[in-house]
Amino acid sequence: MNTETFNKIEIMQGDITILDVDAIVNAANNSLLGGGGVDGAIHRAAGTKLLDYCKGLGGCSTGEAVITPGFKLKAGHIIHTVGPVYSGKKEDAIQLGLCYKNCLKIAVENNIKSIAFPAISCGVYGYPLKDACKIAVDTTFAFLKEEKSIQHVVFIQFSLDNYKIYKDYLS
């Protein structure tokens, strides 16, 4: 285990919209025009200018990511990514891994040092949390080991049960 990399990762429980980090990640849908769950919460907290901005982006493919300003959020940026709808097929894991990787890549390109992720695809999109947690942590760990500019990655869980799953996996 690489301690320097490990120490950059933090597991939290709570609401991603109030975090004071350089960027929060939104588990968006292909339209980027808002929805329920964490997407709805982020749009409500960021304000209507976010939707206006997203209208100009023309959507986002599954596994890819796009960046917007944070508008009314404490976080300066929002990185929107679209997770796979869980189907039980092998491609799900590949696409979910790509979400994390592409968010981190965009973060580096935008000089972002701290970033927070929700559990992408683990709500309405039905991805089993334990499997998704492993992909999230392993993909991020591998990325941070190679690319040193990001200093702090938060995985934030809304529910205590999900928080415990992440904590268990990390320890």
Ligand code: ADP
């Ligand atoms: P998806 O459509 O990608 O499955 P959801 O928004 O339905 O996305 O759920 C993704 C995860 O985000 C779920 O684990 C859900 O509990 C969590 N979540 C919902 N609202 C928030 C929030 N405000 N902060 C952090 N996590 C949240």
